[in-house]
Amino acid sequence: MxxxxxxxxxxxxxxxxxxxxxxxxxxxxxxxxxxxxxxxxxxxxxxxxxxxxxxxxxxxxxxxxxxxxxxxVPMADDSSKYVTVKSPIIGTLYRKPSPDKPMFVEVGSVISKGDVLCVIEAMKLFNEIESEVSGKIVKILVDDSSPVEFDQPLFLVDPS
Known part of the structure; x- marks a missing residue:
């Protein structure tokens, strides 16, 4: 549905x-x-x-x-071993720093704690969303230039 x-x-x-x-x-x-x-x-x-x-x-x-x-209530599956990076604010998510630049991360990207994953624009302010875990991006759950809500899942990270 x-x-x-x-x-x-x-x-x-x-x-x-x-x-x-x-x-x-x-x-x-x-x-x-x-x-x-x-x-x-x-x-x-x-x-x-x-x-x-x-x-x-x-x-x-x-x-x-x-x-x-x-x-x-999310279904339990094999993704339970992954860490979910969630949106800390409401706004518009951008996966690139500017239209002519490459994406911050892609599926398969290896990230470290503190790496920028995306930016969220809220009231004309661009907030960098940094990773709180090290690992590998397994899934990107939001498209570029999409509106996001507070606590909405954005990325799945395999911490291993």
């Missing part, structure tokens, strides 16, 4: 007057509760083993005058 489908479901529930809707599809379970003010609360839960049950809060989104808040 992608974001557009979830947003459409939230709009439908908000306009229908239903108090609560539960939907289960594969590994995803969604519960949408409507309050008296017409706002909805959405909770996403993915089934996973009891180990490594981490919850990640996603900032509230404004969708057609419907406020929703999502909680995502």
């Amino acid at each position: 992608d974001l557009k489908e979830i947003q459409n479901l939230i709009k439908f529930v908000a306009n229908s007057g239903v108090a609560e809707v539960k939907l289960e599809t594969g590994d995803v379970k969604i519960t949408i509760r409507t309050t008296l003010e017409g706002s909805t609360e959405t909770t996403y839960v993915q089934q996973m083993p009891q180990q490594n049950m981490l919850q990640q809060a996603v900032a509230p989104q404004q969708i057609a005058q419907v406020t929703s808040e999502a909680v995502v």
Whole structure:
């Protein structure tokens, strides 16, 4: 289920007057509760083993005058051995220092603690995001020039 489908479901529930809707599809379970003010609360839960049950809060989104808040529980898989580099601020992520320069890091790049991984522009200020671990970039989770939220995963690093 992608974001557009979830947003459409939230709009439908908000306009229908239903108090609560539960939907289960594969590994995803969604519960949408409507309050008296017409706002909805959405909770996403993915089934996973009891180990490594981490919850990640996603900032509230404004969708057609419907406020929703999502909680995502990531699936446990082979990526559990990797360190996730998360965004410390809200802004626009840039993977290059300027349009004519090469990317800070690519998949397979070996990084050290303190290396710049990307920059995030917030209110016309460019903030360098430095690595807090040494290792190898395994996966880049965000595209260049993409908006990012606080605590959003940006990179997976293999610390070994």
